[in-house]
Structures are given as C-alpha cells and as structure tokens.
Amino acid sequence: MKKIFYTQVIFMLLLSWGCNDDDFLNRPPTNILTEEQVWGDEGQVLSVLADLYNRYVDLSNFRDFPRPGLSTLAGWTRMADFNEAFWSEAGRYGDFQNSGWDYNTWSIWDYGYIREMNLFIRKCTEAEKLSPAVKERYLAEARFLRASYYFELVKRMGGVPLILEPMTYDFNGDPTYLQHARAKESEIYDFVIREAEEIKSKLPVNASEKSRATQAAALAMQARAALYAASIAKYGVNTPQVALPGGEVGIPANLATGYYTKALSAAKEIISGSAGVYALYNKKPDLSENFASIFYDKANNSEVIFAEDYKLQSGKVHYFTGWNQPRYGAEEEEGGRINPSLNFVEAFEKLDNTFAPIPVANAAGTPLYYTNQIDIFAGRDARLGGTVMLPGTTFKGRAVDIWAGFQLANGTIVSGDDRGAQKTLPGKTVPEQVVGFDGPIDGFEFTAQTGFYLRKYLDPVVGSGQRGVNSEVWFIRYRYAEVLLNAAEAAFELGQPAVAAGYMNQVRERAGLITPLKAADVNFDRIAHERRVELAFEGHYHYDIQRWRIAHLVMDGNAISAADLSKDLGKATKRNTQPWALWSYKIYDPASPNNGKWIYKPVKLSRVTGSDRFQLGNYYSLIADDIINNNPKIVRNPNH
Structure with missing residues (x-):
C-alpha cells in the first residue's frame, strides 16, 4: 500500500515540475495563427482577402437564404422581382396579393464588413514581409471590394457615413466620437469613381482572371457607378420629393454631364482593349443557345470580366x-x-x-x-x-x-x-x-x-x-455586353446618338437583329429596352428603373388587363404591375x-x-430605427 502511495506522490511531483517548464507553457497554439504569422506570409494574407471576397454583397441569387449581415436580401427570390416573373411556390404567392414592397426590402448596412476591410488595408499597408508587388495588388483588391460595397450601399440607401479607417472604442463612456453623419449621395459615388481610378493601374491586366479584381473590373465598376450617378442627377428633377436638403439623397442636375463623361471614358478604356482583350461571347451557331452559354461556359469566355465562381x-x-x-x-x-x-x-x-x-x-x-x-x-x-x-x-x-x-x-x-x-x-x-x-x-x-x-x-x-x-x-457581376450598353447610354445622354447606336448594334447583332439601328432610332426607350432584355435577371432592372426615376410609373398600382399587355411595347414606362x-x-x-x-x-x-405600387419611399431603403438610435446624426430617408 505504501509503495502505491509513494508512486503516486512521485508521479504528481514529476507532473508539477513539468508544468512549471517555461518552454512547455509557452508553446504556441497549433490551431490559431498570430497576427505576425498571418501578415508575414503572402498565402495567409491571401486567405484573409479571400474571405472578404466571399462576403461581397450577395447579388448572385444562387443561395436559398440571405448571408449573415445582409439584411433582407433573399437570394434567388429577388432575382425576378417586379413582375418579370411569377414565383411558382405557394409560400411566395403573397408577393402577388399585396400592393408592393416594404421600405426595408433592399436595405443593407454592414459596417462590420467595412471595418474588416479597413483593418485589412491598414494591416496590409504596415506588413513589412510582403513583397512590394504583392502588397500593392492585395491593397488594390481590398479597396476594390470596399468601393464595391459602398456602391451597393449608395444604390439602396443613398448617402451613408464614409468610414475609411477602422474605428476603436476607448471605453471612456462617451461613444459620440464614433458617430458620423451621412455623406452626400454624390460624395459616395465620387468615392467609388475615385477609388476605381486610383487602383486600376495597380491591378493586373488579365482577361483570363475572372474571380479576382482586375483593371477591367475596376473600370467596369467605375463606368456603372458614374452612369448611376449621372442618371440620378439628370432624372432626379422628375421626383423632387425624393431628396434631402443636405444632399444625403439627390444629386444636383449640373453634375450629370460630368458623370456621363466619366462613364463613357471608363467604358471606352475596356472597349479599347487597354485593360485586357474582352469581346462578346460568340461560340455557338444557335444564337439562343449561344446567349444561354455565356452564363455557364467558363472555358475561355471572352465576355466575362468579373464573376463569383x-x-x-x-x-x-x-x-x-x-x-x-x-x-x-x-x-x-x-x-x-x-x-x-x-x-x-x-x-x-x-x-x-x-x-x-x-x-x-x-x-x-x-x-x-x-x-x-x-x-x-x-x-x-x-x-x-x-x-x-x-x-x-x-x-x-x-x-x-x-x-x-x-x-x-x-x-x-x-x-x-x-x-x-x-x-x-x-x-x-x-x-x-x-x-x-x-x-x-x-x-x-x-x-x-x-x-x-x-x-x-x-x-x-x-x-x-x-x-x-x-x-x-458562376454568377457574372460584370460582363462586356453591359460595358457596351453603359457606353451607349452615356453617349446618348451626351448627345452622341450615332456612337450609341454603334455600341448597341454590336450587342443586338449577336441576338440576330442584323438590321442596324441608326442614330435617329436611338432614344431613351431604346436604351431602356436593350438593357431590359440583355441584362434580364442579372440584378439590373430594379436599379435601372430606380435611377431613371420611372419605377413609380412602371409600378403605378393599377391592374393590367389583357388589352394592356399589347400596348406600349418597347416603352420604358409601360405598366408592369402584375x-x-x-x-x-x-x-x-x-x-x-x-x-x-x-x-x-x-x-x-x-x-x-394585387397590383404593385412602387412608392416614392421605395426609391431609397429604410435606415432602421436601431441605427438612428445609436447614431442621432443619421437622418432618415425621404418619405419614410
């Protein structure tokens, strides 16, 4: 019995001695990487960047449920909204038995994601073990993602607080220094356009790269953002009620020409081939199958600029x-x-x-x-x-x-x-x-x-x-046909209908429409029509009729009769409520x-x-009460 007792005591002493070994206690964990390990290794930094890519606002419509932090985005259920389709699912029948959409239907407000991108930019800038070329590309990609998210925010919410540095609470009991007012809507668009301009030369010219930011992806974002800003500036005068006195919503009309000019310039850079060689997809003799193939053929697809793979x-x-x-x-x-x-x-x-x-x-x-x-x-x-x-x-x-x-x-x-x-x-x-x-x-x-x-x-x-x-x-976020149509719209608005017709005819010829449009044929309705049929179910229709300030005319709350179906075909403002x-x-x-x-x-x-009515309050999404309660500097959107 004593032998057993002595054996146990010796074992406990050995164990105690071992646990006081500094080397043993200070062993690094095997399941956690330190910041030094992450920011000292290009592969680890890339994995952090990949996570930011993976959290890009989910416009892909391929998921059954919204991603965390993306509010009411509902994946595929938003894909064919606005009566471009009917949901053949019993749980969705209610969508067609009411008068429209809640103000928060398209809301997003994920400043946690913005903070993580700001942190990445700061830490990557400070990382000393990354090669200059790698660091430059990673930083440009992070800035692209950050600008992309601000673009998604401004499309839905109007001007938002523009936070470009990671903020930290100092626990002094007064959080007011963390509260920021909304920037003007124009200032957010200016930021997106400026970021694209500054980072484009730091991104690769590589048309075979589809799932990471390239020079063409930055230019495509710039062209789209500038076109959106220009439209709001030009057509916002048609809905004067959809504005705020501080400019958080609404863009002055005198800025329209500058934005259209920037949109056309950015699109032309892609079209010229200076950002990589892109072209309309044309592989198959059956033109309908050829068009369908754009969205599933990943083999040397010349049209795709940037996609979620x-x-x-x-x-x-x-x-x-x-x-x-x-x-x-x-x-x-x-x-x-x-x-x-x-x-x-x-x-x-x-x-x-x-x-x-x-x-x-x-x-x-x-x-x-x-x-x-x-x-x-x-x-x-x-x-x-x-x-x-x-x-x-x-x-x-x-x-x-x-x-x-x-x-x-x-x-x-x-x-x-x-x-x-x-x-x-x-x-x-x-x-x-x-x-x-x-x-x-x-x-x-x-x-x-x-x-x-x-x-x-x-x-x-x-x-x-x-x-x-x-x-x-894959889900295609930017493709060459959209670039051509962006260029066409900008050229038309700048008084260059012949130039616009040339860009549109390239897209139309692929669809079998071989009689070219002439300059005299190009008008606003033609521009709107071409985007509707080319870019259908890709997430554009909603924001097009919204930026043109015609959504309340298209969705006016009146039912559609059989006779109404055949009226005004090709008109951008044709009723589409059912x-x-x-x-x-x-x-x-x-x-x-x-x-x-x-x-x-x-x-x-x-x-x-029911028959849908797009209310003036639907032009900009709801900023939730908890956001305003936490930050009294935030003003509500108009008509809410």
Whole structure:
C-alpha cells in the first residue's frame, strides 16, 4: 500500500515540475495563427482577402437564404422581382396579393464588413514581409471590394457615413466620437469613381482572371457607378420629393454631364482593349443557345470580366438549377420556381426591329393555329430563347412538357388538376394525358404556371440539379455586353446618338437583329429596352428603373388587363404591375384540318390578386430605427 502511495506522490511531483517548464507553457497554439504569422506570409494574407471576397454583397441569387449581415436580401427570390416573373411556390404567392414592397426590402448596412476591410488595408499597408508587388495588388483588391460595397450601399440607401479607417472604442463612456453623419449621395459615388481610378493601374491586366479584381473590373465598376450617378442627377428633377436638403439623397442636375463623361471614358478604356482583350461571347451557331452559354461556359469566355465562381472541387456550389429547372424528370423531382411572365416575353422585339405582341389571334380575334408549339415565338430576338425556356424546347436532353390541355371543337377545355393528368377524350375509350407534366396548372406550385421556365443561369450538366452534386455555374457581376450598353447610354445622354447606336448594334447583332439601328432610332426607350432584355435577371432592372426615376410609373398600382399587355411595347414606362401567363392548348377536333395543332391564350393567374405600387419611399431603403438610435446624426430617408 505504501509503495502505491509513494508512486503516486512521485508521479504528481514529476507532473508539477513539468508544468512549471517555461518552454512547455509557452508553446504556441497549433490551431490559431498570430497576427505576425498571418501578415508575414503572402498565402495567409491571401486567405484573409479571400474571405472578404466571399462576403461581397450577395447579388448572385444562387443561395436559398440571405448571408449573415445582409439584411433582407433573399437570394434567388429577388432575382425576378417586379413582375418579370411569377414565383411558382405557394409560400411566395403573397408577393402577388399585396400592393408592393416594404421600405426595408433592399436595405443593407454592414459596417462590420467595412471595418474588416479597413483593418485589412491598414494591416496590409504596415506588413513589412510582403513583397512590394504583392502588397500593392492585395491593397488594390481590398479597396476594390470596399468601393464595391459602398456602391451597393449608395444604390439602396443613398448617402451613408464614409468610414475609411477602422474605428476603436476607448471605453471612456462617451461613444459620440464614433458617430458620423451621412455623406452626400454624390460624395459616395465620387468615392467609388475615385477609388476605381486610383487602383486600376495597380491591378493586373488579365482577361483570363475572372474571380479576382482586375483593371477591367475596376473600370467596369467605375463606368456603372458614374452612369448611376449621372442618371440620378439628370432624372432626379422628375421626383423632387425624393431628396434631402443636405444632399444625403439627390444629386444636383449640373453634375450629370460630368458623370456621363466619366462613364463613357471608363467604358471606352475596356472597349479599347487597354485593360485586357474582352469581346462578346460568340461560340455557338444557335444564337439562343449561344446567349444561354455565356452564363455557364467558363472555358475561355471572352465576355466575362468579373464573376463569383463556384467549384465542386472546393466545396463551393449552389442549388439554383435544382430550384428552377423543369421539374418533370429532373434530379430530385425538384424545380420550377421562377416562371418568367408574358409581360417580359413580349418585350423581345421581332427581327425587323419592331415591337409586337406574341401572335395568338388575327385582327378579327380568330385564334392562330401552330403546327409546333415553338412556332409562335419564331422571328424574335434570339435572347428570348436564351433567357426563357419556351414550350416545345428541351433541357438536358428532355422535352419540356408545358401545355394546358386540349380544346375541343366547341371550345370546351379538357385538362386536369395534377401534372400529366389523364382523361378520356370524346370518341375515345382509353384515357390519355391531357395536361403537361410541367403544367401549367393554376395554383399548382413548381409547375410552369406562366407557361414558361427560366433558362438563364440554369446548368445543363446532368447532376447539377441534384442536392448531392449541385451546380458550378458562376454568377457574372460584370460582363462586356453591359460595358457596351453603359457606353451607349452615356453617349446618348451626351448627345452622341450615332456612337450609341454603334455600341448597341454590336450587342443586338449577336441576338440576330442584323438590321442596324441608326442614330435617329436611338432614344431613351431604346436604351431602356436593350438593357431590359440583355441584362434580364442579372440584378439590373430594379436599379435601372430606380435611377431613371420611372419605377413609380412602371409600378403605378393599377391592374393590367389583357388589352394592356399589347400596348406600349418597347416603352420604358409601360405598366408592369402584375405578371401574366401564356398557356398553350392542343386542338382535338378530328374533323378539322387544325386537329393536333396548337393555340395560345393569355391568362391571368388566380393567385395574382394585387397590383404593385412602387412608392416614392421605395426609391431609397429604410435606415432602421436601431441605427438612428445609436447614431442621432443619421437622418432618415425621404418619405419614410
């Protein structure tokens, strides 16, 4: 017994002696890097920078839920807002049963992210072990990300506090020195434009680099920001109520020309090739498929300037294709949520540069009969088929099964209330399918209730709609076609319509619109139209109608009738308060030469009971009460 006791005492003494060893106690942790270790190693600094990239404001719409700190951004559910589409998901039907949007729908205010970027810039500047070239690039990238976030802030909130140094509380009980007033809206745009100008030469000229900031990415941001500022300055006079006396909201009209000039200059730098060789994507003979391919083809894609990339190998993938692919026969039997509207489909002009409704009937009102479902869309801008999945087309090698039923000789409709439902037609004895497996069925979620599915950004790779695999399709933040359209708009506003036409014709020719626009053809409506169809579902439409101060005209709170659909096509201010549908029916009339042919009918879905009104208070998002309570220097946005 004593031997056991002595053994334990010796063991405890040895343990005590060991624990007093300074070397043992001062061993560095193996799971935490010190600041010296981080800022002394280029790879570790790059990993910190990568985290800042990864927290770029999520415009990708590929996530199911908003990122932390990004307020009410709702991923893909914001992608097709403003009745460019209908949400074929029961939980979203309420979006079409009210009068518009809360003031905080698009709010963001993440100064924690800004602080981390400011800290990165300070610590990277002070880092002594980084090579000068590496340090210069890292700092330029961080400044690009910071300017990008301020751009996203000013688009939504107007002028905000411009904080360019990390602030630290000294615990003296008085935090007032940390409180900053809002800068003018023009001052935030000036900051973004100035930062882009200062950092562009410090970023690489490398057209093959798509997921990190390059000289072209900085110029693309500069052109877009300058165009936005110019628009607000020019068109803000149309909404004098949307302004604040201190300039936190609103930009003086006399600044418009300077901003348009800067936008055109920045765009021209990219177009000239001095920032790298970029060009419109033109690889495939089928023009619709060519347009769709821009958004999933990563192999030598000359159009993409800056994108958020996704790779299965790195574990960063998304389920956007799974949410939105045709549901019938798909992996997981999942999909169908975003249904582009007939309103949007009719925005695509004919190949002779004219606007016309989708031809469902002749002048006398008699239905038009089509041998193939797809024939009704013939002779249109090829971007339609590259953006919208039309009836009679295929995806992943499978025919899209969108049709609403049979129409009998007496006009009676035979359909079903379930996907692929079967019934026995008159004169037959065997039941057969009477409605598409992809719908449309009114109120049946995940079917193509508008008669259409989304095509843009869907991944054609087998398995991309499977939860265990997902998709690698990237989200493009800046691309060459937008640069051309930015240049066109700026040139038009500067009184150079021929120059504007030249830029627009490049984009239009790719879509099969081979009759060039002349200088006399270029007007504001043409500018707005071209952006709407080229950049659809990429996060531009909202901010375009907002900066042009026409959102309250487009979303005026009045319902849309069937007759309204065919009016004012090509007009930027055409009412767009409700999404409409277009349903195809197969003729069943054995005695008629039209037996087996297709007709189409415009439909107003039963779940669409409201009509959107864009209030003057929606032009700038709500600054939350807790922000104002914490900082009394912050003034509220107008009309809130």
